[in-house]
Amino acid sequence: MSATASAEPLIGGPQPPADLLLRDVHVLDPRAGIDARQDVRVRDGLIVELAEPGTLDLEHGKADAVSDGAEGGGIEELVDGAGRLRLLPAFFDPHVHLRTPGQEHKEDLASGTRAAAAGGFGAVIAMPNTDPVLDSAPLLRSLRDAAAREARVPVGFLPAITRGLAGEQLSEMAELRQEGALGFTDDGKPVHSAGMLRKALQYQRLCGGVLALHEEDPTLSRGGAMHEGAVSAALGIAGIPTIAESTMVARDAALAGYEDGRVHFQHLSCAASVDAVADAKARGWKVSAEVCPHHLLLTDEDVRGMDTSMKMHPPLATEADRLALIEGLRSGTIDCVATDHAPHARNEKEVPFEQAPMGSTGLETAFAALHTGLVLPGIIALSLLVQRMSAGAALFALPTPTIELGAPANLTLVDLDAVWVAGEHGWESRSENCCFAGRQLQGRVLMTIAAGAIAHRDRALAMVGA
């Protein structure tokens, strides 16, 4: 018998279930095999009707109650997609920093999940590098209570593998699992000791839960502030070599293989790491991997201006690495997209590059940036991006958002033609350190329905189709 999770793993705030008629929207759900214009009715938070476009009418004869902002109350809201707006399965982000508790000046549960909803994410997984570190059952319980009050979209939690992220002693993994932990991570830091990670993998047989790994050999990365290469040499900034990540991916894949454990590699950043994951998968080891939009779209050349929003862990690498990551995402070696949304206050980032903390926000720009940078130029198909944006859920044994009859409504409505400038109207996040800020993006999330409730409604929605 294993001590599996007994608590509901995702937990969100008390939003009222949605009653909606999405008329003549272009439904795209690659997993469900749908790519067609449809009418979609959501009642009480469930998908209750899928029909030919233009065939469904508002119920209760209340056709005049259109998009007036009234939620619930049994009044059905009409959204007219005019055959143009896309309805996608809601995105899932397995890697965000909500900074709560202890760093609420950067982000809190409410602002972080508002940012998630604005980016089309129907659920997120929060990292434990908070202050104090999320490494005990009472703290997890209080966080989940707070999420039940404040979170706009459901949140899952990955507590720390080791107490205090110190790498010296396992956290009480079994109790944490009973309290609802989806898995464990020391994200922000590697589990440097192979022996310590091996113990966590052995203990996983008792309690289950994915071990999500931030891969970095500190003896190779120490002192570095950006990718080691021609740009760091020219800027006189100490570099972090890609082998700091890839050697640890290879080591930990081998450990997982030996212990028959389950690990997930976070934020892959270089070609050598993609190779290491492909090799592990070919051997049948139980590994998965994620990649961030910034690593798919930016390189160390973007660091030349020393904009501190371009400083993140792992660092932006070379064009060859970027192309290998795209190929990894396309082939499935990399399973999903994750944002590693890492908010920092303006005063923390408004310092010389070497002094700035690592991290970029990403929830509000992920889809639009990837649509603009990868789909529009024809590098990857829209259907592939949609699939990879929600594939993270299954990696943590959660149901994948799907557009099918009877399913809970986890939906994202997007306008693929809408052009906007990232950050032009501010952010839902409490922080503004976004590496895509100021860039013109195409594709905008108009509405997000998370766990059956409307979590985000763009101000442009009232105008669309009018």
Place this chain on the structure above:
Amino acid sequence: MNHLISIEDLERTDIERIVSQAERFAEVSDREIKTLPTLRGRMVLNLFYESSTRTRSSFELAAKRLSADVVNFAASGSSVEKGESLKDTVLTLSAHKPDAIVLRTPWAGAAELVSRWCSAAIVNAGDGKREHPTQALLDVYTLRRRLGAIDGASIWIVGDVAHSRVARSNILAFQRMGAKVTLAGPPTLIPRGIEQLGCDVRYTLDELDSADIVYALRMQNERMSETWVPSIREYAAWYQINGRRLSPHQILMHPGPVNRGVELSGEVVDSPQAVITAQVEAGVVVRMAVLYELLAGAREPRPVAAMAGSRAA
């Protein structure tokens, strides 16, 4: 020119103009009254986050020779030690309306950042391991006085390139002036990818004889404790410029301060081939020329490029 932040921002003609101006100032330096009224009423603020004797005093003297007012602000013993951020320190000091801020910090890119926060002309006097552009200009000046043009000359920069802002500025400046640059040093102290700046890399001094100019870098003792090289003794054995390695046809340079017996042997420091003292002398006139370039004539307040919250596009 609004600021002097990186040699990258300078064309060869800019370098030649500054060096020629420095030569004109050098003539004044030989007179009995060395002061010129050029920058009377202007204020130069020296803002130093790292200890520096020669660079700071050289800037101070340069400003005074041009009749500017000089204010020195050292980070130690100031509000910086109470936790004031670079931005707040700069905004506070800007209230005194300096015309130029000479800035040294341990952080790459700090001079550029400061140039966005205030309207003063910024002179980068060293930003971390990135650049030290006035050192490169005074080195070009020194070579031009000694050799005339350096087009086609072979210049070897020897030592700890990884931690040297002097090396990075000089690679760019020497190349702009038509010289061919070779970097030599222990493989642990030559950064990966630096050859993409267009220089050759050598790990021994076997071919040092091909150099016209040998530029030795300071080897700092703390690099030993970080095990970049096994020992000072082994470093000196492989990379010290001494009488055996230095040929009579070569010119020897060093940015100072010299570790005698480490990167240079005593006899080469004292040899007529060494121009190390001339480099120090050049410091004042070249910095006069830089301040002149940035401040003379510019009576209008400078536009602030971008204020708080902005970022590079």
